Amino acid sequence: MSAVLQNLINQPYKHGFVTEIESDVAPKGLNEDIIRLISTKKNEPAWLLDFRLKAYQQWLKMEEPKWPNVKYPRIDFQAISYYAAPKPKKKLNSMDEVDPELLRTFEKLGVPMHERAALAGVAVDVIFDSVSVATTYKQKLAEVGIIFCSISEAVHAYPELVKQYLGTVVPVGDNYYAALNSAVFTDGTFCFIPKGVKCPMDLSTYFRINTEESGQFERTLIVAEEGSSVSYLEGCTAPRFDTNQLHAAVVELIALDNADIKYSTVQNWYAGDEKGVGGIYNFVTKRGLAKGVNSRISWTQVETGSAITWKYPSCILQGESSVGEFYSVAVTNNYQQADTGTKMIHIGKNTRSTIVSKGISAGHSNNSYRGLVRIAPTASGARNYSQCDSMLIGDQCGAHTFPYIQVRNQNAKVEHEASTSKIGEDQLFYFAQRGIGSEEAVSMIINGFCKDVFQQLPMEFAVEATKLLGFKLEGSVG
Amino acid sequence: MIHQDSKTILEVSGLRAAVDGVEILKGVDLIVKSGEVHAIMGTNGSGKSTFAKVLAGHSAYQVTGGSVLFEGRNLFDLEPEERARAGVFLAFQYPIEIPGVSNSHFLRLAYNTLQSQRGKDELDPLEFEDFVREKMRLLEMNPNFLDRGVNEGFSGGEKKRNEILQMALLEPRLAILDETDSGLDIDALRIVTNGVNKLANKDNAIILVTHYQRMLNYIEPDYVHVMRGGRIVKTGGKELALDLETRGYDWVGVERRAPASA
Ligand SMILES: Nc1ncnc2c1ncn2[C@@H]1O[C@H](COP(=O)(O)OP(=O)(O)O)[C@@H](O)[C@H]1O
Ligand SMILES: [Mg+2]
Numbered sequence: 001m002s003a004v005l006q007n008l009i010n011q012p013y014k015h016g017f018v019t020e021i022e023s024d025v026a027p028k029g030l031n032e033d034i035i036r037l038i039s040t041k042k043n044e045p046a047w048l049l050d051f052r053l054k055a056y057q058q059w060l061k062m063e064e065p066k067w068p069n070v071k072y073p074r075i076d077f078q079a080i081s082y083y084a085a086p087k088p089k090k091k092l093n094s095m096d097e098v099d100p101e102l103l104r105t106f107e108k109l110g111v112p113m114h115e116r117a118a119l120a121g122v123a124v125d126v127i128f129d130s131v132s133v134a135t136t137y138k139q140k141l142a143e144v145g146i147i148f149c150s151i152s153e154a155v156h157a158y159p160e161l162v163k164q165y166l167g168t169v170v171p172v173g174d175n176y177y178a179a180l181n182s183a184v185f186t187d188g189t190f191c192f193i194p195k196g197v198k199c200p201m202d203l204s205t206y207f208r209i210n211t212e213e214s215g216q217f218e219r220t221l222i223v224a225e226e227g228s229s230v231s232y233l234e235g236c237t238a239p240r241f242d243t244n245q246l247h248a249a250v251v252e253l254i255a256l257d258n259a260d261i262k263y264s265t266v267q268n269w270y271a272g273d274e275k276g277v278g279g280i281y282n283f284v285t286k287r288g289l290a291k292g293v294n295s296r297i298s299w300t301q302v303e304t305g306s307a308i309t310w311k312y313p314s315c316i317l318q319g320e321s322s323v324g325e326f327y328s329v330a331v332t333n334n335y336q337q338a339d340t341g342t343k344m345i346h347i348g349k350n351t352r353s354t355i356v357s358k359g360i361s362a363g364h365s366n367n368s369y370r371g372l373v374r375i376a377p378t379a380s381g382a383r384n385y386s387q388c389d390s391m392l393i394g395d396q397c398g399a400h401t402f403p404y405i406q407v408r409n410q411n412a413k414v415e416h417e418a419s420t421s422k423i424g425e426d427q428l429f430y431f432a433q434r435g436i437g438s439e440e441a442v443s444m445i446i447n448g449f450c451k452d453v454f455q456q457l458p459m460e461f462a463v464e465a466t467k468l469l470g471f472k473l474e475g476s477v478g
Numbered sequence: 479m480i481h482q483d484s485k486t487i488l489e490v491s492g493l494r495a496a497v498d499g500v501e502i503l504k505g506v507d508l509i510v511k512s513g514e515v516h517a518i519m520g521t522n523g524s525g526k527s528t529f530a531k532v533l534a535g536h537s538a539y540q541v542t543g544g545s546v547l548f549e550g551r552n553l554f555d556l557e558p559e560e561r562a563r564a565g566v567f568l569a570f571q572y573p574i575e576i577p578g579v580s581n582s583h584f585l586r587l588a589y590n591t592l593q594s595q596r597g598k599d600e601l602d603p604l605e606f607e608d609f610v611r612e613k614m615r616l617l618e619m620n621p622n623f624l625d626r627g628v629n630e631g632f633s634g635g636e637k638k639r640n641e642i643l644q645m646a647l648l649e650p651r652l653a654i655l656d657e658t659d660s661g662l663d664i665d666a667l668r669i670v671t672n673g674v675n676k677l678a679n680k681d682n683a684i685i686l687v688t689h690y691q692r693m694l695n696y697i698e699p700d701y702v703h704v705m706r707g708g709r710i711v712k713t714g715g716k717e718l719a720l721d722l723e724t725r726g727y728d729w730v731g732v733e734r735r736a737p738a739s740a
Contacts, residue, residue, distance in 0.1 A: 449577070
């Protein structure tokens with residue numbers, strides 16, 4: 001059987017190609033001068049440079065976190081280049097002017113853009129390495145007052161808004177990688193939904209790391225004002241390199257009274273080869289502040305890529321009756337390691353949170369769920385429901401669950417359920433005995449296992465995620 | 479029912495099989511013809527389930543000797559799913575749970591896989607729903623079993639009914655029912671065996687594995703075999719089952735075994 005399963009779960013990475021575009025790369029290493037260089041290149045206002053320098057000073061005093069259940073050699077932060085921008089021939093006014101090589105890359109990645117974007121009704125803000133290359137649909141969104149642009153652009157066009165919210169959910173010194181990001185972030189997405197506006201379409205950003213040895217440090221800030229709502233989709237892929245690349249992003253979400261933010265991610269960064277060589281270190285801080293009454297922050301993630309994933313999309317439930325949700329599928333294969341989960345911090349009265357985590361481990365991989373549910377003394381009537389299920393494929397992999405529950409209010413209710421299952425010989429035999437081959441069987445079992453999470457994804461994303469899991473876990477059987 | 483122009487469906491000669499290097503089947507001989515019902519009885523651990531799983535192709539068991547022809551073809555040339563598609567069906571003694579995979583989705587996929595194999599039309603979900611409900615009525619099953627995960631949280635008896643439901647859907651040439659009677663109360667036993675009887679015809683064959691004679695009151699076997707130590711040591715008519723019921727298994731095969739195998 002193990003041969004069958006091995007074939008099933010070994011599938012080459014499909015997005016591994018490098019786009020040959022001249023890059024404008026900063027010299028390797030990190031110091032104040034580099035930070036000033038980034039800030040100058042981006043023509044930033046003084047307050048932002050201060051923000052960066054403050055973060056850098058804090059970062060210098062911090063230690064890399066050692067508690068995650070992952071192993072990797074020490075990262076040499078001086079060997080990384082902190083800025084890489086594709087050199088455009090001239091200023092771009094439309095998609096037609098975008099480097100065709102770049103467009104072909106997007107095409108290979110299947111990014112819905114240009115006409116396809118229009119047909120799909122998706123607005124795409126494309127991040128290529130660090131600079132936002134093209135933004136579609138901005139016009140249409142602008143008509144209802146929605147701002148959707150690169151964060152560099154927002155810094156110039158809407159400095160007050162950015163200044164008001166940047167770093168308020170994830171402070172510059174929050175953790176090692178967030179501090180690093182705050183010091184050196186090069187681009188990212190800004191999204192602002194004004195009072196009472198329901199965003200008419202899903203907003204989507206595809207991130208892609210292209211230059212070898214260039215870390216990517218993007219920054220996302222989404223603000224939903226009173227009574228507004230938005231659904232944001234993030235997809236990630238990266239080409240294959242033998243060296244490891246660092247990706248340390250920060251995402252901040254802010255929902256005011258009765259606002260609703262849904263953030264969905266399908267992450268398929270290069271995971272390294274079948275021996276564990278290469279791949280992305282995905283060390284990401286994502287946090288949402290449900291600030292207003294009845295506000296809602298919902299994270300859905302399908303994590304299939306990266307050599308190492310270290311990521312805990314969290315919710316701070318400050319507003320009364322605010323809601324936090326975390327739906328996650330994390331798949332690891334070969335030598336991948338994932339330590340992922342969430343934090344639900346209940347502060348307001350009658351706040352509610354739901355955690356559904358599905359971990360799938362195959363090959364020699366290691367998959368950990370780590371989740372914190374904290375009920376503050378102020379959070380009377382708070383409720384949490386957590387469900388953490390692990391599935392093992394083969395017997396060389398590991399699944400771990402680290403739930404932390406801190407309840408400081410007697411009127412709160414916290415429920416935690418966990419299970420571990422295994423796709424075993426006997427299940428596959430049962431399918432086979434009914435005429436169903438192992439490839440189809442595995443895909444059916446996995447999709448059944450992930451159903452509660454996939455259901456949360458927007459339609460096209462759910463289809464993509466299902467396919468991705470297929471690639472990831474199926475292969476050349478029979 | 480034994481009849482004149484029957485065809486040989488299964489021909490097992492000297493079958494030996496091992497698990498983890500331990501030989502469990504030690505030379506099984508059996509011929510099954512169309513229209514026949516065979517009962518295989520024997521104490522726990524005598525190798526009945528092993529025999530059933532080896533026929534179905536479970537990968538944990540290694541065939542170490544002998545041969546099996548299924549409708550004239552070497553059964554061991556076929557992968558487990560190919561055997562199923564060729565018409566070998568095993569109702570499991572312990573049907574496994576597959577959480578999250580809806581029973582109706584699973585049943586439809588299994589059904590359509592066989593239909594296309596047989597060159598017949600596949601059914602879309604709505605057509606299948608009608609079709610499967612009718613089969614469920616036959617087994618007096620509640621339609622809400624369709625919406626649940628495959629065997630997920632089913633009682634022992636419900637799992638067994640779900641197995642026979644699959645038999646009804648897949649219309650196998652050879653059905654091997656491994657202790658389908660265990661876990662069924664008397665009403666359920668009547669319903670399930672009634673269902674099996676309706677499925678039996680002159681073109682197919684059934685092997686009933688059981689160690690109680692009570693099931694044989696409902697499904698009348700043409701032959702009763704006694705398995706012991708990984709071999710069929712005695713074969714008789716249905717009256718043999720009654721004999722076993724009163725005298726136990728200890729006496730069976732003893733006379734044959736003595737000199738050679740010590
Ligand atoms: N997977 C297995 N690993 C080890 N021993 C097994 C395995 N399957 C069956 N056996 C052994 O083979 C013998 C026959 O078992 P089985 O075929 O299940 O008997 P029965 O169905 O007649 O009760 C028993 O001694 C049992 O312990
Ligand atoms: Mg048995």
